Amino acid sequence: MEKIIKLLNDFNELVMFKHSIFSLPFIFIAMVVAANGWFGWNLLLLGTLAALTARNFAMGFNRYLDRDIDALNPRTINRPSVDGRINPTQMLFFTIFNALGFIGVAYIVNNLAFYLSVPILLVLASYSYFKRFSYLAHIILGISLGLAPIAGVVAVSETITLWSIYLSIGVLFWVAGFDLLYSLQDIEVDKELGLHSIPSKFGVKNTMLFSKIMHSLTIVFWLLFVIESSLGVFAYLAILASTIMLTYEHILVNRDFSKIDKAFFTINGYLGIMFFVLIVLEKVFSN
Numbered sequence: 001m002e003k004i005i006k007l008l009n010d011f012n013e014l015v016m017f018k019h020s021i022f023s024l025p026f027i028f029i030a031m032v033v034a035a036n037g038w039f040g041w042n043l044l045l046l047g048t049l050a051a052l053t054a055r056n057f058a059m060g061f062n063r064y065l066d067r068d069i070d071a072l073n074p075r076t077i078n079r080p081s082v083d084g085r086i087n088p089t090q091m092l093f094f095t096i097f098n099a100l101g102f103i104g105v106a107y108i109v110n111n112l113a114f115y116l117s118v119p120i121l122l123v124l125a126s127y128s129y130f131k132r133f134s135y136l137a138h139i140i141l142g143i144s145l146g147l148a149p150i151a152g153v154v155a156v157s158e159t160i161t162l163w164s165i166y167l168s169i170g171v172l173f174w175v176a177g178f179d180l181l182y183s184l185q186d187i188e189v190d191k192e193l194g195l196h197s198i199p200s201k202f203g204v205k206n207t208m209l210f211s212k213i214m215h216s217l218t219i220v221f222w223l224l225f226v227i228e229s230s231l232g233v234f235a236y237l238a239i240l241a242s243t244i245m246l247t248y249e250h251i252l253v254n255r256d257f258s259k260i261d262k263a264f265f266t267i268n269g270y271l272g273i274m275f276f277v278l279i280v281l282e283k284v285f286s287n
Contacts, residue, residue, distance in 0.1 A: 023148040025272035026171050027051050029279045030152030030164050033229050037283045039156050046109050047155055051148065053102040058124040058144060060095035064088060065128040073189045110158045113151070120147055135196040138183065142176030163229035170221035177214035177246075178268050180207050181253050208254070215246045234282035238275045245271045 027047055031039045063070070063081040067088065070076035080086040099121055106117035124144050130137035146168040153164040183190075183199050184207060190200035199207045219239060226235040249267045 023055060023145050024048070024051050025276035026145075026167065027148045027152040029276050030149035030167060031156050032276075032279055032283055033163065033231070034153040034156035034161070043109075043155055046105055047152065050102060050105045050109070050113075050151065050155070053098045053105060054120065054124060054151075056098040057095055057102060057121060058127065060091055060098060061125050062128040064091040064095060067091075069193060069195065072193060073186065075185060075189075109155050112158045113154050116151075116154065120151070123147065131190075131195050131197060133196060135198050135201045137196065138176045138179045138198055139172070141179050142172035142174070145175045146170075146172035161229075163225050166221050166225040166228055170218045170225060173214040173221065174218040174246075174268075174271075177211045177218060178249070180211040180214070181249070183207070184253075208250070212250060215250070218246065219243050231279070231282050232286055234278045234285065238278040241274055241278070242271055245274075 027050075028044075031043060031047060035043075063079065067081045070079055070082045076082065081091060102121065103114070103117045106113040123140075127137060127140045127144055130140045149164050149167040149171060150160055153159065153161055180198055183197050184204060186195075186197070187199040187204065189195075190197045198210060202210070219242060222242060223239050226239060229235075245267055252267070
């Protein structure tokens with residue numbers, strides 16, 4: 001039993017389960033708006049399972065493919081995929097298991113979700129390859145998490161709405177923007193290993209500028225989402241709060257690069273939760 005618990009903890013560390021907080025709120029935001037309120041316990045369970053299996057697949061595949069690179073990076077050398085706690089066969093099994101789980105959940109949800117399940121997995125897997133030949137990997141990561149709101153609206157209404165596209169594009173730029181800041185930690189390693197990233201290609205100053213632009217676009221598209229979905233005061237408060245939090249994130253990183261982890265995990269984690277809570281309040285008080 002102790003071995004099983006240890007293995008589960010190692011897999012938890014492998015996929016950084018706590019980072020699910022970045023995508024889950026925006027799936028549920030889309031589901032709440034699409035359903036005009038509570039979408040039911042069944043979809044809550046299925047939506048959660050879909051999000052977790054998709055993310056586990058993406059992270060498992062990434063760790064499996066990147067184990068050679070991670071072994072050369074001081075920041076990642078202690079990952080379970082590198083130090084031998086989880087072997088390549090176990091990672092591959094974990095990845096395939098979650099891919100099949102995601103497809104199975106999508107099949108239960110509805111036909112459109114099922115038809116989109118394999119293309120979504122292909123997009124998620126593509127991120128792991130991009131940094132080997134293109135600095136646009138940050139955008140691919142943004143697209144991967146940006147699919148979450150579209151998945152949410154598909155689960156509820158079996159359609160893709162314009163407001164969900166705006167919300168998704170906002171998530172795309174949000175994720176790509178904070179991934180640029182996070183990637184500043186690996187700028188020297190990326191140069192040494194010949195990996196492609198915006199920091200290694202354009203430098204620190206330009207990277208921070210690109211991140212600011214992306215986060216400005218985030219606010220623009222989230223505002224379009226609120227307008228298109230005819231939401232009210234709480235939704236606009238979510239936009240205002242997001243603007244303040246993203247501004248603080250950039251101030252924090254500008255002052256001290258050692259604060260990148262705090263900016264990446266803490267601020268962005270709270271941002272998603274805050275946005276979700278305010279959208280729920282919007283639906284509670286508007287219905």
